[in-house]
Amino acid sequence: MSYCVKEGADTIKAVDRLLLALNSWREAEHLCKFHDKKKSCERLEPLASGYDNAKEKAYEKIMKLSTCLTKK
Known part of the structure; x- marks a missing residue:
């Protein structure tokens, strides 16, 4: 997906x-x-393992989208 x-x-x-x-x-x-x-604040146990990954993936999307939008 682009x-x-x-x-x-x-x-x-x-x-x-x-x-x-x-x-x-x-x-x-x-x-x-x-x-x-x-x-x-402590991480919820069931989500602790997915916390960093979820944040990293969302950040990657933000960077890709903002880079594309600034090229316009």
Whole structure:
């Protein structure tokens, strides 16, 4: 799947995909829970192994999309 924009109408779709990727990155950042009424945050156990990978994949999408959009 190519993230690059070929036509003007596709720019809206690319921006939409970029926003979704940004949202995924933000969600990956917050895969944690608060405990003991402290401001500390620990990763949820079932998601701990997928945390870094999810954030990295979302970041890769952000970079691909933003690079393509800035070339327009």
